[in-house]
Amino acid sequence: MRMRPTLHWTPPEDLPPGTTDLEPVADALGTGGVLVLSGAGISTESGIPDYRGEGGSLSRHTPMTYQDFTGSAQARRRYWARSHLGWRTFGRARPNAGHRAVAAFERHGLLTGVITQNVDGLHQAAGSDEVVELHGSLGRVVCLSCGAFSTRQELARRLEAANAGFQPVSAALNPDGDADLTDEQIGDFRVVPCANCGGILKPDVVFFGEAVPPRRVEHCRNLIHEAASLLVLGSSLTVMSGLRFVRQAAEAGKPVLIINRDPTRGDRHALTRVALPLGTALTTVAGRLDIPVGHGAAT
Template sequence: MDVRALPDPPAGAAAPRPSAPPDAHGERTVERLLAAGRVLVLSGAGISTESGIPDYRGPTGSRRRHTPMTYQEFTGSEDSRRRYWARSHLGWETIVSARPNAGHRAVARLAAAGRVMGVITQNVDGLHAAAGTREAVELHGSLHRVICLTCHNTVSRAHLDQRLREANPGFRDIAARMNPDGDAEPAREQEADFHTVPCQVCGTGTLKPDVVFFGESVPKPRVAHCYELVDAASALLVAGSSLTVMSGLRFVRRAAKQGKPVAIVNQGPTRGDDLAAVRLDLPLGAALTELADRLGA
């Protein structure tokens, strides 16, 4: 699709600002894509940093000093699971208290106005749904659910949190640094004293957050559904993702292969920059809010 041939934004949208910023042309291009409708949003950790949730690879990312637990580590040893749940129990307060920010709300507004036809989010924080976006596919699952690896029973994280509180009174009083995947870092000796709890249904099963760990594959039906969304979209808007991992990059590649415009709004370079028709290096909350305002969403 030739982005230059897209229609002007609808009547009633705000007029361009008199003093245009250096990337005004790029903003105008993204606006035209959204004005045409049927845009699919692919969001990453960068859209949630303004809600107080750290990311891995952005300007304030911690990937270089924090190594996330892999699926193989988690399933391979009780010590690893104890370490994971000790850290996650500390970090859960940050996740559960986080609220949607301007970026999440702007995406929800654009969806309600018919400009965005769906959202694929790589985030596990549930903030798109909390902002009111109905069609949000959680590619990597959600920290708000917990699954038993033995009997596959699923419970809410709030339920597990209460059980962990009872098994570890006073543990939340520990001061620790927050990490991007919803955990925090206590001292090693404090981790060793943490008590995990088994599945209440089968009695012995290992509990795991219902998220895709590093080294674990996204369920095939979920990937297939995301491909269907890409196929049905007129354009793809990447919001706050470095596209470092293939789980998100593959959708950018599919859209580009189909000749659909790819727009990227992200602070810092991404792995999909060479496939983008337009690239904006802007704070997401302000950029998406302005786009929604200009389109009268």
Template sequence: MVVLSGAGLSTESGIPDYRGPSGLQRNASPMTFQTFTGDPVARRRYWARSYLGWRTIAEASPNDGHRAVARLQRGGLVTGIVTQNVDGLHQAGGADPVIELHGGLDRVVCLDCGDVTARTTLDGRLRGANPAYAQAGGDINPDGDVDLTDEQAADFVTVGCEDCGGMLKPDVVFFGEQVPMPRVEAAFALVERAAALLVLGSSLTVLSGRRFVIRAAKLGVPIAIVNQGPTKSDDLAAVLVDAPLGKTLTHLAGLAA
């Protein structure tokens, strides 16, 4: 089977989701690509927010759900993993390979020269440029940032690419930005060869992930969904499980052992 995972799989690692139980009443507006590239004030605010919040992502540990998926993969029952998450916890839990549909927060890309560097390197440079910067901020968001006002971010100093001085951006797909087609094609190929599609921790509200469920349904590939709360594709599923993912997936991996 092929796994399609969403933010709900990582909530037990302390990372909130947008729409599941930990995301109820969450009103954060994700950064769009157009705003990030076109508005210097918004871009500075984003990096200030991310500077304060991303360590929650970087320091998070894989949970029982991630480890169970890796066990199923090693056992040959999971032949492909497509994740909408940007936290790298599938890989930290032992899974490989993983298609990161929306990229990863552990990398930074220069929009001018294309150079890709580690986020830890950028964090050191931002620390050097902002030795006295400290803000309380709000709650951590699923994308690894915290809520700040323009005033709270006004003194934050951003840095450019070390090679060309160009604009840096986390190597993730922002709203308004297209998922690279090779990733989409690779994910579709996995679904088209799958004996079943297992959706984990995704409300399937966003078409970026739901399209793979739609393709599976059109091909007659059985769909199972494990999620806390309803999803936008419940009507397409042969199996629906509304339960905590860590416990459920650990039980599943134990049955398959």
């Protein structure tokens, strides 16, 4: 189950310190067989905020839970109003140097795949093909009654038509794609039903309080089993959805390498934690391996 996020996590004083030495990361990638596990930190340079860290959204925003969404029409109205506004910005986000470097490593056969905790689709937009979206994608919508899928672009058009003139100004965008709005700004925002059966529409993402599909988890566990090492990019590993894979790799004797500016809950299991910005770190490693980092695929 994806638990409600912890607002604050205080790293123990005896955690291994971070470093700026990228040599272990370059060595692992040069050897190949690396599985990437990415978190919100890899997308901050694309304008999508992180949950934690400096300025993290959890200091002012609590993400929607599955129980709230399914149990309250008002909660769904609040979610879709905020998410509809946020999508106007979120949907325009483009891959940054970190995403492009990951795609370049994949093109050169150094990766066995990417597991991402993000729902922004930016790995794929950068050109990565072997991506497991652990928590789903905001680019898809699913009906909770009939199971029909549709695109977020289609839903956006329907919501625009149903809410002509909805143009509130938001104070901030959140990592889950919604925008901060007051109840007054939300007003009588109209939520549209499934075009197929009239059921409740939900973004195809794993809300907090909702379980990641077991087959997806098992697939990720198999990827860990097959990989030579695990490279964690921009994840605090505060919740178990990502930490379990770090623990699995460490228990199997596979090197775990982390690039994250702040301490993480996986640091005890890691060979190293590089405390550098991801775009800088990954493009530096790509340069050492003579791998060009392009501009990514257009979306």
